Amino acid sequence: MRLLLVNPNMTTAMTDSMAALARKVAGDRAEIVPLTAPRGFPYIASRAEAQIAGAITLEMIADHQQGMDAVIIGAFGDPGLAGARDLFDLPVVGMAEAAVLSAAMMGERFSIVTFSPVMRRWYADCVAATGLSARFTGVRTPETHQPDVGRARDLLRADLVALARRAVVEDGADVVILGGAPLAGLAPEIAGEVPALVLDPICAATAQALALASLRVGFGARACKPVGKPSVGLAPALGRVIAAG
Amino acid sequence: MRLLLVNPNMTTAMTDSMAALARKVAGDRAEIVPLTAPRGFPYIASRAEAQIAGAITLEMIADHQQGMDAVIIGAFGDPGLAGARDLFDLPVVGMAEAAVLSAAMMGERFSIVTFSPVMRRWYADCVAATGLSARFTGVRTPETHQPDVGRARDLLRADLVALARRAVVEDGADVVILGGAPLAGLAPEIAGEVPALVLDPICAATAQALALASLRVGFGARACKPVGKPSVGLAPALGRVIAAG
Amino acid sequence: MRLLLVNPNMTTAMTDSMAALARKVAGDRAEIVPLTAPRGFPYIASRAEAQIAGAITLEMIADHQQGMDAVIIGAFGDPGLAGARDLFDLPVVGMAEAAVLSAAMMGERFSIVTFSPVMRRWYADCVAATGLSARFTGVRTPETHQPDVGRARDLLRADLVALARRAVVEDGADVVILGGAPLAGLAPEIAGEVPALVLDPICAATAQALALASLRVGFGARACKPVGKPSVGLAPALGRVIAAG
Amino acid sequence: MRLLLVNPNMTTAMTDSMAALARKVAGDRAEIVPLTAPRGFPYIASRAEAQIAGAITLEMIADHQQGMDAVIIGAFGDPGLAGARDLFDLPVVGMAEAAVLSAAMMGERFSIVTFSPVMRRWYADCVAATGLSARFTGVRTPETHQPDVGRARDLLRADLVALARRAVVEDGADVVILGGAPLAGLAPEIAGEVPALVLDPICAATAQALALASLRVGFGARACKPVGKPSVGLAPALGRVIAAG
Amino acid sequence: MRLLLVNPNMTTAMTDSMAALARKVAGDRAEIVPLTAPRGFPYIASRAEAQIAGAITLEMIADHQQGMDAVIIGAFGDPGLAGARDLFDLPVVGMAEAAVLSAAMMGERFSIVTFSPVMRRWYADCVAATGLSARFTGVRTPETHQPDVGRARDLLRADLVALARRAVVEDGADVVILGGAPLAGLAPEIAGEVPALVLDPICAATAQALALASLRVGFGARACKPVGKPSVGLAPALGRVIAAG
Amino acid sequence: MRLLLVNPNMTTAMTDSMAALARKVAGDRAEIVPLTAPRGFPYIASRAEAQIAGAITLEMIADHQQGMDAVIIGAFGDPGLAGARDLFDLPVVGMAEAAVLSAAMMGERFSIVTFSPVMRRWYADCVAATGLSARFTGVRTPETHQPDVGRARDLLRADLVALARRAVVEDGADVVILGGAPLAGLAPEIAGEVPALVLDPICAATAQALALASLRVGFGARACKPVGKPSVGLAPALGRVIAAG
Missing domain, CATH: 3.40.50.12500 (Rossmann fold)
Known part of the structure; x- marks a missing residue:
């Protein structure tokens, strides 16, 4: 399995330490693919910052979800979690x-x-x-x-x-x-x-991502998925996901 | 008074009709300053879209809050509301x-x-x-x-x-x-x-924006305000607000 | 507009100070019509006293609602609020x-x-x-x-x-x-x-009374209104309101 | 034991039928002392009416509590219950x-x-x-x-x-x-x-009044009791109870 | 009336002191039939112990319910209460x-x-x-x-x-x-x-058992009663109750 | 890893089908050790039955926990779950x-x-x-x-x-x-x-048992663990666990 570990913060050292812990939990069951936010904040600490970083999180997932079995949002506070869960057809887990x-x-x-x-x-x-x-x-x-x-x-x-x-x-x-x-x-x-x-929390999130992915639940035709629609100015991959509905 | 009416949707016709209703409620008590989202979606209808449009809402407020007495977020669902309320030193009202x-x-x-x-x-x-x-x-x-x-x-x-x-x-x-x-x-x-x-809802939101603004509550030194911090890639005005803390 | 400010307490000095604050919030938007409870307690401080003073509040509103745009119940604790809201065809606001x-x-x-x-x-x-x-x-x-x-x-x-x-x-x-x-x-x-x-609270209540009144919502045919019925021993105006249903 | 059965409605036939049921539940354990509201409404059916009838209920209890072991408020909806419980030094039970x-x-x-x-x-x-x-x-x-x-x-x-x-x-x-x-x-x-x-409900209320009275709990020095205070225009016995605190 | 007082604990001294208090509350209204758990724990103090003692409580009730008007489970924490209530056709009261x-x-x-x-x-x-x-x-x-x-x-x-x-x-x-x-x-x-x-609590439980029993509610045909089914290894009387449904 | 799959029901066919599904989820990560209740009911369907079967569940876990990494209680309704969690020093998961x-x-x-x-x-x-x-x-x-x-x-x-x-x-x-x-x-x-x-649910429970076990959390010195105490008539292993505290 492959787990996308999205760090909505820009601090690479954090990504590294989280990835190390995630790898310890996953062992040889899954490859951990870590990603650090390319813009935003060194460390998110408020709802305003989570609003912005959550949107960046959606972009990061859209860009890299291909071939993944589950996503971990690597910030306690779970920026973007509810939206990601509606949008993407795989399990998305938040640390908190x-x-x-x-x-x-x-x-x-x-x-x-x-x-x-x-x-x-x-x-x-x-x-x-x-x-x-x-x-x-x-x-x-x-x-x-x-x-x-x-x-x-x-x-x-x-x-x-x-x-x-x-x-x-x-x-x-x-x-x-x-x-x-x-x-x-x-x-x-x-x-x-x-x-x-x-x-x-990062260990719990990794364990949960593995658990949910192992259920192999079909995400195909969820009624709760947003209806597809056009958009302007979004990162291309995210725009495509939203257009597809 | 001046009320900023931020439409997080890109549809100008909606902004116009909301502004007309807001003006009817405000009468000569306040000038309504309408704003349509420059990017995002024609019409937000999900939590994923609200995550993105909410971040755009913060940008729009940061760009135009100067001289305003209150802000109305003109989308039922209130994208960006919690973050905006923490961040900006004036009343922010959501339609829902x-x-x-x-x-x-x-x-x-x-x-x-x-x-x-x-x-x-x-x-x-x-x-x-x-x-x-x-x-x-x-x-x-x-x-x-x-x-x-x-x-x-x-x-x-x-x-x-x-x-x-x-x-x-x-x-x-x-x-x-x-x-x-x-x-x-x-x-x-x-x-x-x-x-x-x-x-x-737009009438209720306008009435509430006027009500809260009329209380002239001091927003100065709120303990709940996010600590100031640097950011990368944000719209300039929003970056400045977040840096100031 | 005209706002009826009902003080369910008997202390005129309180009515005066609340009326002064309400006038400051209302400015030239509304005339504040203050009223002090003619019987009851100098200062309500319990649920038992609120039960009695709430009934007096209903009488006071029934006696003076004519020509009013909204009512403010000027006691934190809101004696009589739920009943008044069901009974009278205009916005009724409680301080708390x-x-x-x-x-x-x-x-x-x-x-x-x-x-x-x-x-x-x-x-x-x-x-x-x-x-x-x-x-x-x-x-x-x-x-x-x-x-x-x-x-x-x-x-x-x-x-x-x-x-x-x-x-x-x-x-x-x-x-x-x-x-x-x-x-x-x-x-x-x-x-x-x-x-x-x-x-x-009195400023908040005044602002809210103005806000709700400004919505000009029709109170005509609410299904939740009590069915009209006869009564014995009530103050005449209140008896008439209840009889009308 | 003696149980005061206060009917906040003015309909004597209701009082009679409730008293008959209460007597059946109480048997020879308690005397039921029924009381019909001297003013108010034939049948309470709303929160506004309960506000008024609840105040009348307090008067009725104050007038007749002497020598009673518990009080039953005989209207489903329990007008005056919370206030009566704070005010009087005996168990007060509501039908609902x-x-x-x-x-x-x-x-x-x-x-x-x-x-x-x-x-x-x-x-x-x-x-x-x-x-x-x-x-x-x-x-x-x-x-x-x-x-x-x-x-x-x-x-x-x-x-x-x-x-x-x-x-x-x-x-x-x-x-x-x-x-x-x-x-x-x-x-x-x-x-x-x-x-x-x-x-x-009237059977349940009678059984509960007997149950609570049989516990012989001391009501003496409750911290939650309202502080004594003067009043104007109340029925004399109720005024005295409130003055005593 | 006869009240079965089941002590899920094995400590007879506790049963005795609870029975004495229960008798004081019941007076000549009811005979108190006390019972001490024949196995289990001297004093239950956890959810694990309550799981076990609750099953023993069901056995004790099944063995002795004949001729009883209500049951009191004499342990604060109410082991077995929900199950007993579903199973037996008489009021069951828990101390807590x-x-x-x-x-x-x-x-x-x-x-x-x-x-x-x-x-x-x-x-x-x-x-x-x-x-x-x-x-x-x-x-x-x-x-x-x-x-x-x-x-x-x-x-x-x-x-x-x-x-x-x-x-x-x-x-x-x-x-x-x-x-x-x-x-x-x-x-x-x-x-x-x-x-x-x-x-x-034991006084409250006794008073409540008397109160509920005095209502003489019919337990006959409750839809919520478990469907009858066979069992293996249960105490005989309990097995019969469960088989009967 | 070894997962104890306790079926609190007596139906072996159910145990078999649950074990097969659990094995599919666990793959080569864990051995599934299935166990069918030796007494109780063919199929638990009520709170009364769960009270009894939950106590049997505790016995089954006490008898077989040695060398296990986690326990699955294989009945939707989770009989014995709360007690087992307090008592045993390993993760216990309920199907529901x-x-x-x-x-x-x-x-x-x-x-x-x-x-x-x-x-x-x-x-x-x-x-x-x-x-x-x-x-x-x-x-x-x-x-x-x-x-x-x-x-x-x-x-x-x-x-x-x-x-x-x-x-x-x-x-x-x-x-x-x-x-x-x-x-x-x-x-x-x-x-x-x-x-x-x-x-x-059995797949979810297996995945969760694996997830929680993989966290390798220390259960040693939990303050919430019941204090050790003697017991009478319990299955020997369960009695020993409870005595140890």
């Missing part, structure tokens, strides 16, 4: 959604722990979009924003462990999701210090 | 949201009646986004898609009246929203035939 | 509901800050009545009841700012509603000290 | 709420069947007020209003059985509540024709 | 559900206070099962597990009062449920120290 | 839950189509247990019960296609789950006749 739904199959209540209070609002919106808010114990973050996103993981390790422990003991979570691409790979490292299951 | 919240102040349960089954899914998502699904009696549409969107209003008039009546009698709605730009202006024409309040 | 729905069009999550813990329960019920509890971050109040309601605004200014700041930083609100007639007019004064939009 | 919560202890999903489409809206609001809408399969009624409320039970018997059967077979209800005082006593008569449990 | 629904008839928001953090998760699930989570202010417990369940009531008395007070003042509860069989009988003792109504 | 959550990652709204109206109630409860009722368009079934469960798939093929089509066109589902072990394997056969994605 995959982590949340995997958590819902491993425990009763889940928490998201992340590196910056700036993400709180957007991540809570993502959970609401899945419909599972009633099983969500909230987003726990440090109180101040760490501007060096790339080093967040190392600088904040102890804080993140403490937050995860509070999510378990005070909020009653039995699964903790480490949200945000900058924390990719941290889960197994801190799992021993947290009395709950600890999930890595 | 404004109609739904106005309906919630005029009655207990509201219905959306529109011209095509194709819109059902997206419109129901819009109501869910407001949080008011529990007061929503559903979307009523003709059973088949009328491809000539521009003539839907005339061709389907009798059907739409019948659907609105069923929304009242069978579903228990006391407010009926006529959803979708192609039905703009139809509400007062059929109101006498429907035993409920009948709302026109 | 108008503030909550305006907040929902200006941000994602809203908080209510008020002057006494005594109000917490009733205000939370009001939000629940709108259906928007999922976007509500709660009521923040001082811990003790300040019995001199008239001076609450001055005595508690610093506390209220601190509470509003906590609503933003700890609870994630991006709009703060200053609930309760005694805080009328405080919003613009403290807005600079709170990193969120700050809403004044 | 008692029926709904009893149904929730006897089955998984419940339906309300009643005699007129006019009641649909108000009854659905009552269920929403309990918080149990997710277990509610809806209100089933004949399509047209039967103006002779007193004879509804006899004239509509076959229709009501058919509606109850549809509530079970089509909607999945396992408990059917026969809503509205005019249907009091019908439940056992038709139970054999309906493949579900059939509940009579 | 009865306490929660009684609380919902006595106040607006309720809290559960119990003796160990270990119970939090299961008790919250129980409230969710009733559908009333929106009126639930949460479970308050001491921070550490007190392993001597039998002495919890005496050892933790002061802590429980303090927790109940916080549930009222901080969480806004107006009814406090003392959850868990080990706290049976404590409610009236501490009621004077808590500014809210304090409910004892 | 896995199908529902997979559906939620492949579309916006899902329907369940099954072979008998008898299952409606239990299946709807299963969806409610996941928390995703808001995205659920309901259970569609033939109107009458087909007693020969084993032949349901062949006898009802045309009916099931028609029901699935109605779920898409009338209810707005974009994913259809074919619920119930007797329909295992039917999904790919009818997919071409249904304009939506069609999911087979």
Whole structure:
């Protein structure tokens, strides 16, 4: 199988670390084809940025979906997910959604722990979009924003462990999701210090992409697919997909 | 006051008819500044198209917000609304949201009646986004898609009246929203035939834009505003807004 | 236009201060016709009192609705709102509901800050009545009841700012509603000290009354209107409205 | 024990038939003290009427609570219930709420069947007020209003059985509540024709009043009780209760 | 009347203390027939244990339902409740559900206070099962597990009062449920120290069993009853009930 | 990897057909170890039966978990799922839950189509247990019960296609789950006749078991695990697991 791993952020280092984790999960079951956004933002952190980056995500998928078995949108917050799912005839998985739904199959209540209070609002919106808010114990973050996103993981390790422990003991979570691409790979490292299951979203997303692709469901004639229509100014491949309907 | 009326669709005739209705509501209280999408789609009808058109909407607002008192996003479905609201320091109103919240102040349960089954899914998502699904009696549409969107209003008039009546009698709605730009202006024409309040979304959106602007709330230092950041490949004005944070 | 501003409380000073704010919002668009409850309570603060004052509110509207374009119920908690809306053929706006729905069009999550813990329960019920509890971050109040309601605004200014700041930083609100007639007019004064939009309910209610009235929706033949019926012992005008159905 | 059965409607025949049923449920456990509203409406059927009749209900309870062990509000729709519960230091039970919560202890999903489409809206609001809408399969009624409320039970018997059967077979209800005082006593008569449990609200309310009273819970120092305050123009006993706090 | 009080726990002392309380509530209205689980656990405290003990509960009811008017499942958490309700032709009441629904008839928001953090998760699930989570202010417990369940009531008395007070003042509860069989009988003792109504679940369950039984509803031909079917290895009486359908 | 496929039903033919499908999904990634319930029911169809069969499921898992990487509970309705998840230190997947959550990652709204109206109630409860009722368009079934469960798939093929089509066109589902072990394997056969994605629950459950197992999450020290305790009369291995805590 081949999985397209679309990073809607422009930071290649993030793509690389996510691809490495995805490969570890996929093993020899699938080739991971990583892609970094050619324009947009170094790191998406708001709904406005997700609106723009989500449109770029659709372009990236349209350009590279040929021969793929599933798509992973590699940004916690899932920019472009709902639109991509309607448009393309293969499974499309978002990191936040995959982590949340995997958590819902491993425990009763889940928490998201992340590196910056700036993400709180957007991540809570993502959970609401899945419909599972009633099983969500909230987003726990440090109180101040760490501007060096790339080093967040190392600088904040102890804080993140403490937050995860509070999510378990005070909020009653039995699964903790480490949200945000900058924390990719941290889960197994801190799992021993947290009395709950600890999930890595890129791993969850890869596992889910493989799972959904393995079902070999036919996407042919979905009634929910948008009616084909002309467009102006879109990237050519995306325009063709939308024209075909 | 000056209200920016952004039509995320490319159809100028729609912009014209919405602007005419908006001017009627605004009277001499505000100048309506209409704008038609320079690229994108003739008529947005899905979440995928809304993802793309929403990004274009942000560009259009960034380009023309100077000197405006509020913004109306002139497409039922509100492409770009959440992002625009976080980003810009003035009230931003969506046609669907404004109609739904106005309906919630005029009655207990509201219905959306529109011209095509194709819109059902997206419109129901819009109501869910407001949080008011529990007061929503559903979307009523003709059973088949009328491809000539521009003539839907005339061709389907009798059907739409019948659907609105069923929304009242069978579903228990006391407010009926006529959803979708192609039905703009139809509400007062059929109101006498429907035993409920009948709302026109562009009129509701204009009234709400005026209402929110008249509150003169300070947008200065909102904690929820995205942190400023660099970007690549965005339209210049939008890039500047996002860089400023 | 003419807006009937019904104060279900008996305190004329409150009516005066609300009328002054309403006039500021309405400008030359509408005449504000204020009315103070002739019986009932100096200041409504519970569901029991709202049950009684709501019935008085219906009487006041029945007595003075002639020639009005909309009604504002000038008590946060909206006594009599649902009944008035069913009964009278013009828009009826409640201070709490108008503030909550305006907040929902200006941000994602809203908080209510008020002057006494005594109000917490009733205000939370009001939000629940709108259906928007999922976007509500709660009521923040001082811990003790300040019995001199008239001076609450001055005595508690610093506390209220601190509470509003906590609503933003700890609870994630991006709009703060200053609930309760005694805080009328405080919003613009403290807005600079709170990193969120700050809403004044009487201003929001006035803006919404103008907005809904400007839609000129026909109220004629609503199926939801109560069937006419005789009554005993009601104020004459109210009895006539109910008899007419 | 003594149970005050307050009929917020002015129709003595209804009070009599409800009292007879209540006495059958109470047996020798409690004396039923029936009371008919001295003013208001022959039969309450809307939220506006409930606003007014609810205030009258508070007066009636204040006048007669002395020596009572619990209060039953004898109108499906529970006018005045929330306020009465806050105000008076004894259990107060509403017919709709008692029926709904009893149904929730006897089955998984419940339906309300009643005699007129006019009641649909108000009854659905009552269920929403309990918080149990997710277990509610809806209100089933004949399509047209039967103006002779007193004879509804006899004239509509076959229709009501058919509606109850549809509530079970089509909607999945396992408990059917026969809503509205005019249907009091019908439940056992038709139970054999309906493949579900059939509940009579006045019986449920009497049983619940006895149940809650038998718990002998102390009402003394509830924090949720309204603070005492002066009032103008209230019935004397009600004024005294409110003044005492 | 005769009420079967099934204790799904194996601890006879608990059965005895629950039976004593039940007898006090029932007075001469009903004989209480207590039963202690012949196998299973000394004290159920998790969903896994409830799965097993719930099956044992069904056996106990099948063995002893003959001649009974209602059944009380005497464990807060209600093991086996949903299945028993479908299966047996008489009212079946659970301690948690009865306490929660009684609380919902006595106040607006309720809290559960119990003796160990270990119970939090299961008790919250129980409230969710009733559908009333929106009126639930949460479970308050001491921070550490007190392993001597039998002495919890005496050892933790002061802590429980303090927790109940916080549930009222901080969480806004107006009814406090003392959850868990080990706290049976404590409610009236501490009621004077808590500014809210304090409910004892076994008392609430007994009162509800009497209430539902007094309605004399016919259970005969419920459509929701499982279709009869053969089984292997079940206790004989339970096998017969299931075979009969 | 090794996946334990526990069939809580006693019908070996069902186990065989589920195992065959699971093997097809797992390919050479995992060995499927099927197990048929040694006692209980030929086919579970109610909550009462699920209570009993769920306890048997826990025994079966305790007896055979050694060396397994994940467990699949092979009955749509997921008997014993919540308890098993708390108790055992490996991923446990239920057919209904896995199908529902997979559906939620492949579309916006899902329907369940099954072979008998008898299952409606239990299946709807299963969806409610996941928390995703808001995205659920309901259970569609033939109107009458087909007693020969084993032949349901062949006898009802045309009916099931028609029901699935109605779920898409009338209810707005974009994913259809074919619920119930007797329909295992039917999904790919009818997919071409249904304009939506069609999911087979045993395939979804297998894919999810593989996905969750591949995450290699540490189950060691979960705070949510039940405290160890003695038991009487349990199957030995289950008793040991519960004693260990």
